[in-house]
Amino acid sequence: MMDSRRKYYADSPSIYIYIYIYTHIYISEVDFIVFLLVLLPDWCIDNSFNHQISMSDAVREARPVVRKFLARQQREGVGAVVRRSIGRPEIKYFDPFLALDEFSVPGGFPDHPHRGGFETVTYMLQGAITHEDFEGHKGTIEAGDVQWMTAGRGIVHSEMPAGEGTQKGLQLWINLSSRYKMIEPRYQEMCNTDIAEAARDGVKVRVIAGEAMGVSSTVHTITPTMYLDFTIKPGSHIRQAIPPTWNAFVYTLEGEGTFGNSRSTPVSPHHLLLLGPGDGLNAWNRSGRAMRFLLVGGEPLEEAVVQHGPFVMNSQEEIEQAVEDYESCSNGFEKARCWKSELSTAFGY
Numbered sequence: 001m002m003d004s005r006r007k008y009y010a011d012s013p014s015i016y017i018y019i020y021i022y023t024h025i026y027i028s029e030v031d032f033i034v035f036l037l038v039l040l041p042d043w044c045i046d047n048s049f050n051h052q053i054s055m056s057d058a059v060r061e062a063r064p065v066v067r068k069f070l071a072r073q074q075r076e077g078v079g080a081v082v083r084r085s086i087g088r089p090e091i092k093y094f095d096p097f098l099a100l101d102e103f104s105v106p107g108g109f110p111d112h113p114h115r116g117g118f119e120t121v122t123y124m125l126q127g128a129i130t131h132e133d134f135e136g137h138k139g140t141i142e143a144g145d146v147q148w149m150t151a152g153r154g155i156v157h158s159e160m161p162a163g164e165g166t167q168k169g170l171q172l173w174i175n176l177s178s179r180y181k182m183i184e185p186r187y188q189e190m191c192n193t194d195i196a197e198a199a200r201d202g203v204k205v206r207v208i209a210g211e212a213m214g215v216s217s218t219v220h221t222i223t224p225t226m227y228l229d230f231t232i233k234p235g236s237h238i239r240q241a242i243p244p245t246w247n248a249f250v251y252t253l254e255g256e257g258t259f260g261n262s263r264s265t266p267v268s269p270h271h272l273l274l275l276g277p278g279d280g281l282n283a284w285n286r287s288g289r290a291m292r293f294l295l296v297g298g299e300p301l302e303e304a305v306v307q308h309g310p311f312v313m314n315s316q317e318e319i320e321q322a323v324e325d326y327e328s329c330s331n332g333f334e335k336a337r338c339w340k341s342e343l344s345t346a347f348g349y
Helices: 002-011 013-024 029-054 316-328 342-347
Strands: 065-070 073-076 080-086 097-105 109-114 118-126 128-133 138-142 146-150 155-161 167-175 186-190 196-200 203-209 225-232 237-241 247-254 271-275 280-284 291-298 306-308 311-313
Touching (some): 097 247, 097 291, 109 342, 118 128, 118 138, 118 203, 128 167, 128 342, 138 146, 155 342, 225 237, 225 280, 306 316, 311 316
Antiparallel strands (some): 065 271, 073 080, 097 167, 118 146, 118 167, 128 138, 128 155, 146 186, 196 203, 203 225, 225 291, 237 280, 247 271, 247 291
């Protein structure tokens, strides 16, 4: 940055004008010193600020793609098909991310429990699903909407299609630190029109969590997280900063894009790309159609993880206690006793 700044200062005609005045037109040394001490620093500060603004999206060390997976289809729930990329045998856990599913739901996910201080982020791409839990919370998540649910000490809920046809979306599970495992469940919900967006130079971003291109999400993330939905037009290129200490990945949704290295092979939809060390992502669209992908990053927790289906804790003893609490309807699961969702009843489960 210092080299660029020197070049910028040296190339400015203002500098040459003042040098010319001093060397060709008589002014006192006192006047010239006043210029150096008062006027020049102000000019330098102003231009330094402008330079920093133009470099705000710069990536000094682009993260390489270190692993790539194709998320293959598998059956989950009742009649649901998911492409699981994180939480599969090849990558059981990518700290702090426990699972990532791209789901297609002609069926759904009837009543089931969660415990473990993790958060589920449901992002609908097409259609809608209806959610209901044993606390009485109920609502519909439509295309473009986001539901950010904290499971905490215990929740029982169902997620079922809200209409005919296939409903498509993504669900990300984000782990929480041990000190937050037993907090009370909560929801943060954003309608499609409430999600912050920005567009520039052929790039559009929806900021679900974190910030990008000068806009920020209103979601409060317990585990520091960024969740960005990028659409890039043909011939466009992005550089997005990522905190250097965070783990980060890309999940491709539409079109073909090149990531990390401009000479790397373009990546088609339904691929998970784990990113290596660096302070940001470079991505190019050299195809003839728009490409869309998610960029997700989070601060690693570096804690033990023990998972048993919908229960995620730090030890086997805590898992056994979670199962016991659920089966006895105690310690957070009291309202599960004799509860059955209206959705499950309506769908005959």
